[in-house]
Amino acid sequence: MLGVIPARLASTRLPRKVLRTIAGRPMLAWVYDAASACPQLDRVLIATDSDEVTELCHLNHWPVQLTSPDLPSGTDRVHAVARHHHADIYVNIQGDEPLLKPEHLTALLRPFTQQHVEVSTLKVLCTPENITNPNAVKVVTATDGRALYFSRATIPYDRDGAAPQYWKHIGLYAYRKATLERFPTLPPSLLEQTERLEQLRFLENNIPIHVEPTEHDTIGVDTEEDLHRVEALLLNQ
Numbered sequence: 452m453l454g455v456i457p458a459r460l461a462s463t464r465l466p467r468k469v470l471r472t473i474a475g476r477p478m479l480a481w482v483y484d485a486a487s488a489c490p491q492l493d494r495v496l497i498a499t500d501s502d503e504v505t506e507l508c509h510l511n512h513w514p515v516q517l518t519s520p521d522l523p524s525g526t527d528r529v530h531a532v533a534r535h536h537h538a539d540i541y542v543n544i545q546g547d548e549p550l551l552k553p554e555h556l557t558a559l560l561r562p563f564t565q566q567h568v569e570v571s572t573l574k575v576l577c578t579p580e581n582i583t584n585p586n587a588v589k590v591v592t593a594t595d596g597r598a599l600y601f602s603r604a605t606i607p608y609d610r611d612g613a614a615p616q617y618w619k620h621i622g623l624y625a626y627r628k629a630t631l632e633r634f635p636t637l638p639p640s641l642l643e644q645t646e647r648l649e650q651l652r653f654l655e656n657n658i659p660i661h662v663e664p665t666e667h668d669t670i671g672v673d674t675e676e677d678l679h680r681v682e683a684l685l686l687n688q
Contacts, residue, residue, distance in 0.1 A: 453538035454492040457525035458546035460501035469546045474685040481549035489556040498528045524649045543624040550669040562661040569630040570660045575668045577617035588620040598660040
């Protein structure tokens with residue numbers, strides 16, 4: 452099993468975020484160390500479009516592959532790595548998740564004991580403040596754990612005040628090799644483009660995604676505020 456950390460330097464809301472310092476260390480260092488501590492992963496590699504990120508990796512002796520800056524998504528960057536590094540299962544580990552724990556990856560890989568599972572991801576119970584937050588993606592699932600839909604909207608819609616459980620999606624993914632190879636051959640889907648959620652391309656092409664629950668929430672760093680919240684948590688852990 453190969454863990455891949457897509458680490459794109461350009462970012463619209465928080466430029467150069469994977470190199471930003473959190474509690475005295477680059478964000479990428481927190482992610483790499485957590486991924487490397489997962490016993491299920493055979494290797495961890497950073498995939499970047501930046502010479503500056505590559506230099507940081509070399510200084511820290513982290514395996515790295517330079518990928519095209521034109522790749523549109525993290526999944527495409529993992530696919531680019533898969534062309535040069537063989538594995539049965541590839542894990543897409545977001546480079547902006549400094550609160551990542553090895554337990555996240557263990558949960559993510561658990562469904563692959565079932566041969567029919569092609570793609571997996573994670574969900575955590577949604578905090579009240581995130582239920583209506585469009586930056587916190589929600590997911591609804593079938594009774595067997597298959598994703599029915601992901602949305603930035605509040606789903607399910609609570610028409611009669613039944614107070615359902617809301618689940619936040621954590622954007623880590625694992626794919627079997629054949630399924631990962633299919634992804635870039637599929638055109639971007641209408642729902643994917645509408646919601647700006649790449650995982651919807653799988654669902655629109657009848658590729659099921661298994662969603663595994665976790666007790667550990669994360670904060671994906673997209674803003675200065677996120678950066679400060681994460682730093683406070685890491686300094687106090």
